[in-house]
Amino acid sequence: MAEQLSVFIDNQPGRLNAVTGILRDHGIDIRAMTIADHRDYGIVKLLVNDPRGAQRVLTGQGFAAALKPVLAVAIADRPGGLHELLEILAEHRINVLDAYGFVSEPHRWAVWCMEVVDPVETARLVTAQGLRVLDDGELYGL
Amino acid sequence: MNVPVWNPALEFMERDALERLQLAALRKTLVWALKTPFYQRRLADAGLKHPEDIASLRDLRNIPYTTKDDLRGAYPHGLLAVELERTVRLHTSSGTTGMPTVIYHTRQDLDHWTELVARCIVATGATARDVFQNMTSYGLFTGGLGLHYGAERVGMLVIPASSGNTSRQLQLMKNFRTTVVHATPSYLLHLHASLAGEGVTPDQLGLRKAFIGAEPHSEQTRRKIEDLFDIDAYNSYGLSEMNGPGVAFECVHKTGLHCWEDAYILEIVDPRTLQPLPEGETGEIVMTTLQRQATPLLRYRTRDLSHLVGGNCPCGRTHRRLARIKGRSDDMLIVNGVNIFPSQIEDMLMRIPEVGTNYLIQLEKRGSLDRLLVKTELNARLFTGDPRALDDLRDRIGELLRSAILVKPTVELHEPGSLPVSEGKARRVVDLRPAF
Known part of the structure; x- marks a missing residue:
């Protein structure tokens, strides 16, 4: 299962770029x-090419940073692409706790990244569909 | 001018008669004190075994001081001077380290306390014809019950409204044409700011006077309250260790707070050297109870800073006057009338593993009320990435602190290492409330 990084930061100017600066340096x-x-x-959630390395360097600089499993599903980049996936989730009563997406090839x-209660079971279900x-x-290699 | 007075014989008593009365009462108090385990030891260490060892009021200086820590150490029974069955009430106040203090009262003690409060009320010109709405908390806090019984004794119609619930306060004030209220100065300012929102105009209220206390305030704040409501506001001073309200109060002339010296021996001492200070010099108020049998206290260090006002008050009372309280000689904070020690907050935070050891207490004014902000640092090792767990943590810290300090703070979580480090005398408290 893929992992994303959650970083705790003060809600103040200058904190977000402190995180991105450390990531750039590494x-x-x-x-x-x-x-x-x-x-x-x-809470900053980051999908990066090296989550464990990112966690190591951020905690080394004093940040509270944790890894959590994230379910990344490939969807078609056209009208209705996301809807297909969400219909499956709704049908199986799976609640989406948090999610974001990004276009890989226009x-x-x-890619749709989501947090659900049981990512392993949800992955099985989605694959079966x-x-x-x-x-x-x-x-990580995208 | 016809001076309103409750007990002319005592309030206008000549100084030498008053001092003779004090000496006799002090000796009686020593007899009571020597019945307590705490004072038996403390007075024996000072070579005081008999009340006759006090030959004059000057010998008061041979009596050791009593501190808040002593009260905590003696909790719950170490300062009880009568059989428990003779006591009829107790009041406790929260301690700095979770250890509270307790003051017991016999029926006669309560009777004396009530008499003192009645004197205070009448000294402001309030009478039995007034309708009195008591807007301070009833319960362990002494402000509610103390004023309540005094006002009943004067014969006022008492509305025991207690604190908070502004719309109900205003409704009661309108319906019963309240003429006198008792509240903290910040609450009265808050009440005034709420008038428009509640659809009430000041002339719909029949208010004439306010007794304001439980938190230090400036002359400017008093004037502001007087102007906003078009009333007279009188400064009240008291502390639970000395019963509560009724220790010292302003009369109609508002030239300092008359301290009832037949009930208390009043001293002002230098908080560092503990040497008594002359009239006019600012120091810590030290008080000795003269009438309280259940829990006598000798030379109690109040930590409140003030000075004695010189000269005579036009009202003719012979009891000396305290200037308004200037502050504290310790780190106690007063938030909306509630006393808080930073160590209470620290002790609670130390029991919560998810937050680190650094914290910052920030006091602000929001409208007229105080806001207590507690900034804490998240413990990086216990961060799971779950934002809901963090919100729950923030709520839980708020609840735990409220149970410890009786004030609900706004809690903030900050990054590890972002708050001042706890070494030596780190500035843990930032008071952004306007100074007075």
């Missing part, structure tokens, strides 16, 4: 990123 490539606002703090395919789940090697 040659870590960011594939996708989201920020959630929690009043005094924020008008061909995109003919969709492709990206393994960590493929995801």
Whole structure:
């Protein structure tokens, strides 16, 4: 299962670039990123080419950073592409806790990254419906 | 001018008679104190075994000081001077390290306390014809019950509204034409700021007077309250160790707070050298109870800073006046009238593994009320990446702190290593409230 990195930062100017600066210095490539606002703090989620390396360098600089499994599903980059996947999830009563997506090849395919309660079971289900789940090697190498 | 007075014989008593009365009461208090395990030891160490060892009020200086720590150490029974069955009430206050302090009262002690509060109320010109709405907390906090019984004794119609719930306060004030209120100064400012939102205009209220206390405030704040409501506001001073409210109060002349010296011996001492200071010099208020049998306290260090006002008050009372409280000689914080020690917050935070050892307490004014902000650092090792767990943690810290300090703080989580480090005298408290 692929992993994404969650980093805890103060909700203040100058904190986000402190994270990206450390990643740059260690040659870590960011594939996708989201920020959630929690009043005094924020949670930055990062999809990178080397999650464990990124966690190591960030915690080494004093950051609170944790790895969590993320389910990355390839979807068609056209109207209705995402809807197909979400219909499957809805049908099987699977709740999406958090998600983001990015286009890999414009008008061909995109990647949908999501957090669910049981990523292993969800991966099995989605695969059985003919969709492709990206393994960590493929995801990090995009 | 016709001076309103509750107990003319005592309030206008000549100084030499008052001092003779004090000496007799001090000796009686020593008899009571010597019944407590705490004072038996403390007074024996000072070579005091009999009340006759005190020949004059000057000998007061041979009596050792009593501190808040002593009260904590003696909790719960070490300072009880009567059989438990003779006591009828106790009040506790929260301690700095979770260890509270307790003051017991016999029926006669409560009677004396009530008498002192009645004097305070009448000294402001309030009478039995007034409708009195008591806007301070009832319960272990002494402000509610203390004023309540005093006002009843004066014969006022008492509305025991307790604190908070602004719309209900205003409704009661309108419906019963409340003429006198008791509240913290910040609450009255908050109440005024809420008038428009509640659809109430000041002239719909029949308010004439306010008793304000439980938190230090400036002359400017008093004037502001007086102007906003078009009333007279009177400064009240008290502390739970000395019963609560009723220790010292302003009369109609508002030239300092008359301290009832038949009930307390008042001293001002240098908080560092502990040497008594002359009139006019600012120091720590030290008080000795003269009437309280269940929990007598000798030379209690209040930690409140003030000075004695010189000269005579036009009202003719002979009891000396304290200037308004200037601050504290320790690190106690007063937040919306509630006393808080930073160590209470620290002790609680240390029990929560998800937050680190560094913290910052920030006090702000939001409108007229105080806001207590507690900034903590997330412990990096216990971070799971789950934002819900963090929000729950923030709520849980808020609840735990509220149970410890009785004030609900706003809790913030910050990055590890972002707050001032806990070495030596790190600045743990930032008070951004306007100074007075």
